[in-house]
Amino acid sequence: QKEVxxxxxxxxxxxxxxxxxxxxxxxxxxxxxxxxRQYSGKSPELIMFIYSNGDKEDGRxxxxxxKASQYVSLLIRxxxxxxxxxxxxxxxxxxxxxxxxxxxxxxxxRA
Amino acid sequence: xxxxxxxxxxxxxxxGQEVTLRCKPISGHDYLFWYRQTMMRGLELLIYFNNNVxxxxxxxxxxxxxxxxxxxxxxxxKIQPSEPRDSAVYFCASSxxxxxxxxxxxxxxxxxxxL
Numbered sequence: 001q002k003e004v005x006x007x008x009x010x011x012x013x014x015x016x017x018x019x020x021x022x023x024x025x026x027x028x029x030x031x032x033x034x035x036x037r038q039y040s041g042k043s044p045e046l047i048m049f050i051y052s053n054g055d056k057e058d059g060r061x062x063x064x065x066x067k068a069s070q071y072v073s074l075l076i077r078x079x080x081x082x083x084x085x086x087x088x089x090x091x092x093x094x095x096x097x098x099x100x101x102x103x104x105x106x107x108x109x110r111a
Numbered sequence: 112x113x114x115x116x117x118x119x120x121x122x123x124x125x126x127g128q129e130v131t132l133r134c135k136p137i138s139g140h141d142y143l144f145w146y147r148q149t150m151m152r153g154l155e156l157l158i159y160f161n162n163n164v165x166x167x168x169x170x171x172x173x174x175x176x177x178x179x180x181x182x183x184x185x186x187x188x189k190i191q192p193s194e195p196r197d198s199a200v201y202f203c204a205s206s207x208x209x210x211x212x213x214x215x216x217x218x219x220x221x222x223x224x225x226l
Contacts, residue, residue, distance in 0.1 A: 032213045043202060043217035044154070088154065092213050097142060097206075098167060099215060103153040 003027060004091050006102035014110050019076040021105050023089030026070070031094040033065055033072045038086045038104065048074065079109045113137070115218035117203050123224045129191040132221045134203030135184055142206040144215060145178055145188050149199045160186065161208075193225045 007022040021035075032051055036044035050056045050063040050072070062075040072091075076083055089102040116135040124130055136143045144159040158168040163180045171178070175194070180186040190197055200222050204215040 034213055043219055044215075045217070046214045049213055090213075096167075097161070097208070098144065098156050098159055099213065100156065101146075101154040 002102075003100045004089055004102035006087075006089050006105050008105070009086075010106040010108060012108045012110060013079050015079060015081060017079050019079050019083065019107050019109070021074040021076075021087050021089075021107070023072040023074075023102055024070055025072070025089075025091045027091070027093055028067075028070065029093050029095065030070075030091045032092040033063070034090040034092070034099065035061075035063060035072075035074045036088040036090060036101075038088060040085070044088055076107070079107075081109045081111050083107060084109050115203055115205050115216055117201075117218035117221050119221055120219065121222050121224075123226065124193055125226050126194055127192040128225075129189065130193045130197075130223060130225075132188040132201050132203075132223070134186045134188070134218060136186070136203070136205030137207075137216055138184065140205035140207045140216070141183075142208060143180060143186050144204045144206070145186070146202040146204065146217075147199045148202060148220075154202070157188070190223075193223075195225045198223055198225050 004025050013019045035048040037047045038044040048063040050065045056063045060077045064073045086104040086106045088104045090099040118133045145157040148154045157170045158178045160180045178188045200220045202220045204217045206215050
């Protein structure tokens, strides 16, 4: 079982719609959860992090965490063509400082 | 403020040759990570350092790979001898523990092609 798994893409959504990305992790000791965005040919950049169960909102982005289900999600509201990228879920365990990344989900927003 | 700087940006070499990738982390950051990204395997952690000391090198594929961090402002990842399956984008990233957001600042990557 992979440490971090993401729903397979690619995900295509029309402009203005909600894009929903899912991620599950295997280690119950994981404490910190991150969403990185990676444009084609570029390096990953952090867009959201969440530590506690529940929702965390930042602009058009909402991260949701359910530790009991070992599940993290990212919602992108009012999707824009500039949101077209690969979104990487990353997890950090409490006794470690390294980040383990999922394979990523590629999102395409159709104008 | 300069970000993480990697060199070379692109490297094409032949199988069996030695490859050295270089990284300058953000000044003041105390963690440095080397990741490798391929279509098949995604973003894999190879090794990371804390205050120039290697903490976890369990992701280093085999003895052909080695990494050093002689000082706080410089790290190298060396592959000797290189093989075609080493072709990938190698990212260096740095982080500052005290911020504790877990944010890694990535360099632009070094794209390695081994023929």
